[in-house]
Amino acid sequence: MRRTLRIYRRSLGAHLRAVLEYEADFWILVVAGLLFQVLNLIFLSAVFSHVPALNGWSFPEAVLLAGTYGFINGLGPLFFEGTWRLAGKINHGELDYPLTRPAPVLVQVVSAGIGMHGIGDLIGGGAMIGWGLANSDIYWSPLRIGGALVLLAGSATILLSLIVLGNAASFWVGGNHPVFAMTLIRTGDMAKYPLSIYGVAVRAAFTVLVPYAFISFFPASWLLGKESAWIGLLTPVVAVYCVYLARLVFRRGLRRYDSAGH
Amino acid sequence: MRPYLGLLRMSTRRILTYRLNSLILWIGGATFLAGSLAVWHALLSQGEIGGYDWDQMKAYLLIGWASGAIGSAYGDWWMADRILDGHVATDLTKPLDYQWARFSEHMGGLATEFIAIAIAATAIVTFTGGMVVPGPVQALLFTVSFLLVAPLKFAITYITTMACFWTQNFMGVSWAKDAIVTLFSGALIPLALLPAWLAGPAAVLPFASITATPAALYLGQATGWEALRLLAVQAVWILVLWWGARLIWRRALRALTVHGG
Numbered sequence: 001m002r003r004t005l006r007i008y009r010r011s012l013g014a015h016l017r018a019v020l021e022y023e024a025d026f027w028i029l030v031v032a033g034l035l036f037q038v039l040n041l042i043f044l045s046a047v048f049s050h051v052p053a054l055n056g057w058s059f060p061e062a063v064l065l066a067g068t069y070g071f072i073n074g075l076g077p078l079f080f081e082g083t084w085r086l087a088g089k090i091n092h093g094e095l096d097y098p099l100t101r102p103a104p105v106l107v108q109v110v111s112a113g114i115g116m117h118g119i120g121d122l123i124g125g126g127a128m129i130g131w132g133l134a135n136s137d138i139y140w141s142p143l144r145i146g147g148a149l150v151l152l153a154g155s156a157t158i159l160l161s162l163i164v165l166g167n168a169a170s171f172w173v174g175g176n177h178p179v180f181a182m183t184l185i186r187t188g189d190m191a192k193y194p195l196s197i198y199g200v201a202v203r204a205a206f207t208v209l210v211p212y213a214f215i216s217f218f219p220a221s222w223l224l225g226k227e228s229a230w231i232g233l234l235t236p237v238v239a240v241y242c243v244y245l246a247r248l249v250f251r252r253g254l255r256r257y258d259s260a261g262h
Numbered sequence: 263m264r265p266y267l268g269l270l271r272m273s274t275r276r277i278l279t280y281r282l283n284s285l286i287l288w289i290g291g292a293t294f295l296a297g298s299l300a301v302w303h304a305l306l307s308q309g310e311i312g313g314y315d316w317d318q319m320k321a322y323l324l325i326g327w328a329s330g331a332i333g334s335a336y337g338d339w340w341m342a343d344r345i346l347d348g349h350v351a352t353d354l355t356k357p358l359d360y361q362w363a364r365f366s367e368h369m370g371g372l373a374t375e376f377i378a379i380a381i382a383a384t385a386i387v388t389f390t391g392g393m394v395v396p397g398p399v400q401a402l403l404f405t406v407s408f409l410l411v412a413p414l415k416f417a418i419t420y421i422t423t424m425a426c427f428w429t430q431n432f433m434g435v436s437w438a439k440d441a442i443v444t445l446f447s448g449a450l451i452p453l454a455l456l457p458a459w460l461a462g463p464a465a466v467l468p469f470a471s472i473t474a475t476p477a478a479l480y481l482g483q484a485t486g487w488e489a490l491r492l493l494a495v496q497a498v499w500i501l502v503l504w505w506g507a508r509l510i511w512r513r514a515l516r517a518l519t520v521h522g523g
Contacts, residue, residue, distance in 0.1 A: 035438055183286050197300055
């Protein structure tokens with residue numbers, strides 16, 4: 001386990017150094033990431049200047065929700081960006097290299113890149129979380145702080161697992177671009193708004209089928225003491241399930257890999 | 263003309279080769295549209311906001327989504343890739359106008375885009391019960407302005423993509439452009455609902471011609487001379503950006519570095 005972590009850290013570090021060679025690109029990506037969070041904020045503030053609440057969610061609460069979603073989404077590019085290159089690797093037969101090296105294939109795949117736009121997401125999302133928390137009515141206790149951190153870790157685990165799961169679909173879908181994963185993750189963008197605004201079908205699908213709702217909605221509901229807040233406490237369980245599923249699908253997919261035949 | 267039509271056909275075929283890819287991407291776009299419909303449905307359940315009721319907002323969101331979808335084939339990524347890996351050098355040796363050639367490539371997606379828009383419109387009419395229908399004059403004005411969206415978006419995308427002559431990474435540039443276009447075109451939220459400090463720049467920037475103009479014509483918010491003025495603004499922006507792009511192109515060529523041979 002320690003060795004695996006070390007390999008992950010070294011590989012990610014190498015890519016970080018490579019990316020930092022291009023300073024202009026670094027700033028462009030950070031700003032681009034930040035811009036998308038600012039867009040969310042502009043949308044919410046424009047909307048809430050005309051309505052007092054969105055299905056029982058006040059402006060600060062909605063900002064907290066969108067900020068959490070943005071923050072969690074920033075972790076993907078920073079720590080799992082390499083996963084998005086899996087489709088290209090399969091398509092070009094480049095998965096041969098990780099397969100022959102003495103380290104877990106999945107670790108080599110996820111650490112094979114780093115996306116600096118994640119920093120913009122973390123800054124933007126983090127600021128939104130901070131502002132949302134400061135302006136929401138939350139009764140703080142050590143237990144609540146601890147719980148919030150555990151749920152945040154669970155949310156992050158779920159999203160990262162979904163990224164692996166979606167990209168592992170490239171073993172079956174084929175093609176050079178991870179379109180399945182892009183669709184899977186983009187659909188989750190609907191979870192940056194309170195889930196209660198959607199129809200029953202979407203709510204059910206986002207809870208049971210693909211647990212987007214556990215990335216931000218249920219944890220935030222628990223923190224804010226919304227209706228059926230207890231569901232938020234299931235986040236770590238869902239996270240464990242997602243990790244298991246992602247591992248399983250990746251391994252199944254890896255068995256299908258047949259190189260490009262050079 | 264013939265070589266450009268050939269490029270257009272080639273680009274269409276290229277898109278159709280990866281049918282599954284395109285299909286999945288369109289499904290992603292559809293869920294985005296469904297998401298915004300749900301958000302606005304919840305927001306408008308207590309009454310209209312800024313002059314938009316649910317029926318008008320439905321039409322607005324569809325037009326916003328359609329104007330985002332049209333002319334958005336992979337043309338910019340192909341161009342960016344060829345600049346970044348140096349293949350642009352062979353494009354330069356071809357007896358074609360570079361800008362017209364890229365325009366033809368960008369328009370290769372139009373056929374599939376129109377089909378997708380038709381499907382989305384049908385789905386919305388079916389599942390949400392009807393759609394605002396404009397009178398014949400407004401419908402004609404809308405059609406003209408919607409067709410002008412494609413060259414306008416091309417000009418903006420083309421100018422943005424030329425950033426690849428100076429930076430190594432197209433993704434960030436493309437995203438930043440998307441964010442700015444989404445905000446100032448009215449695709450994020452109708453421009454009338456933006457705070458004043460954003461509505462001001464939105465009114466003078468070219469992006470409003472992408473979503474706000476066709477929507478205003480469709481919904482009948484702009485009629486008569488005002489409608490013609492909006493169309494004229496759209497046309498002028500296309501010309502300005504088209505020729506502006508040629509100026510930038512001349513400078514960009516000087517920044518081009520291709521290693522090896």
